[in-house]
Amino acid sequence: FDAVDVIAAKRDGRELDTARIRWLVDAFTRGAVADEQMSAWAMAVLLNGMDRREIRDLTLAMIDSGERMTFTGLPKPTVDKHSTGGVGDKITLPLAPLVAAFDVAVPQLSGRGLGHTGGTLDKLESIPGWRADLAPDALRTQLADVGAAICAAGADLAPADKRLYALRDTTGTVEAIPLIASSIMSKKIAEGTAALVLDVKFGSGAFLPQRGRAEELARTMVELGGDAGVATVALLTDMSVPLGLTAGNAIEVEESVEVLAGGGPADVRELTVALAREMLTLAGRPDADVEAALDDGRAMDRWRRMIRAQGGDPEAPLPVARESHQVLADRDGVLVEQDARAVGVAAWRLGAGRARQGDPVQHGAGVRLHAKPGDPVRAGQPLATLLTDDADRIPRAVEALAGAHRIAASGSQVPERPLIAA
Numbered sequence: 001f002d003a004v005d006v007i008a009a010k011r012d013g014r015e016l017d018t019a020r021i022r023w024l025v026d027a028f029t030r031g032a033v034a035d036e037q038m039s040a041w042a043m044a045v046l047l048n049g050m051d052r053r054e055i056r057d058l059t060l061a062m063i064d065s066g067e068r069m070t071f072t073g074l075p076k077p078t079v080d081k082h083s084t085g086g087v088g089d090k091i092t093l094p095l096a097p098l099v100a101a102f103d104v105a106v107p108q109l110s111g112r113g114l115g116h117t118g119g120t121l122d123k124l125e126s127i128p129g130w131r132a133d134l135a136p137d138a139l140r141t142q143l144a145d146v147g148a149a150i151c152a153a154g155a156d157l158a159p160a161d162k163r164l165y166a167l168r169d170t171t172g173t174v175e176a177i178p179l180i181a182s183s184i185m186s187k188k189i190a191e192g193t194a195a196l197v198l199d200v201k202f203g204s205g206a207f208l209p210q211r212g213r214a215e216e217l218a219r220t221m222v223e224l225g226g227d228a229g230v231a232t233v234a235l236l237t238d239m240s241v242p243l244g245l246t247a248g249n250a251i252e253v254e255e256s257v258e259v260l261a262g263g264g265p266a267d268v269r270e271l272t273v274a275l276a277r278e279m280l281t282l283a284g285r286p287d288a289d290v291e292a293a294l295d296d297g298r299a300m301d302r303w304r305r306m307i308r309a310q311g312g313d314p315e316a317p318l319p320v321a322r323e324s325h326q327v328l329a330d331r332d333g334v335l336v337e338q339d340a341r342a343v344g345v346a347a348w349r350l351g352a353g354r355a356r357q358g359d360p361v362q363h364g365a366g367v368r369l370h371a372k373p374g375d376p377v378r379a380g381q382p383l384a385t386l387l388t389d390d391a392d393r394i395p396r397a398v399e400a401l402a403g404a405h406r407i408a409a410s411g412s413q414v415p416e417r418p419l420i421a422a
């Protein structure tokens, strides 16, 4: 086949057969199709779409670009969760140990943050000593012993996706549903989990803000999972407001530990519990008393074991940012809006996220929120504390937050926003 012919076919809105899709992914992985050709093809897919069969072929080709892992032989069922990413979304941290407390294995292969959404590994790396890298044998042992492992995906897991994602990120081709769905599901299917719960976000802090588009993404991924023999369900959740009261790294770990201690913000606990129930139902434990495990210390015990198993000290003090700055309410009233994207961008500019792949992140940086929509506020009270190691990052973060908070007269209606929409 010829790369230009395959690109032109998609450019002209034609369907690509299985052989051409497999060839393209394989040739790209080997370096025989150039980055600019693959980028042009990604743009053609973004503009013209793919049907279900094409998406399935693309997903399988990306899986076959690397190794498939398998957890058969593990004496417990496996189930994983994937979130399409949001602001303050630290749910994986309390969720994996909570589910593992019911004798289920949770192989949570996670990523690092890019852009305004944080990465689970960046958050956990703020714990002194904790290491993201686990060799396959160590992962299996940890799943057998502790039940939960949150670690970096190895270089052999869907390498075609790693290369394609890096191109999409710099060519305006991230937001294509066939490309997002195949990217996420190729990694999850290759990882070898038997069951998968997807948390698909919509709202300003999500990367597909429109609810209808998020629904389409969820449907596409559930179909891909089912076609590959992975029992897959999806929740559709609201990301127009940040989750919890923290967006950053160490401060999100701290809030996760509060949830594991039976406390924490109500929304973080609600979503953790809902996702745990879905995961445990798929794993054959529909009656598990998830809330009790948060309240009686079983989930916390798993958390400590999980962190220690990867070299971390769960009791060690977490890094604290050197500089802070408060954003104050400018009037009395009720907080009606708190824009997730603006908070995410502010945390990113403070150093919690990275501008380029491979950049370091600041562990103490981020945004701590002091009020949530629905709360009464008074002029001069802090709405948010900005945290960073570099004072010169503060002005641009303040700029990002301008307009993020809307305060209406006391007694005003606050928009109803169920966190779990479907």
Ligand code: URA
Pocket (backbone or CB within 6 Å): 084, 165, 174, 179, 180, 181, 183, 184
């Ligand atoms: N996350 C992924 O892994 N891939 C995408 O394409 C988007 C989000």
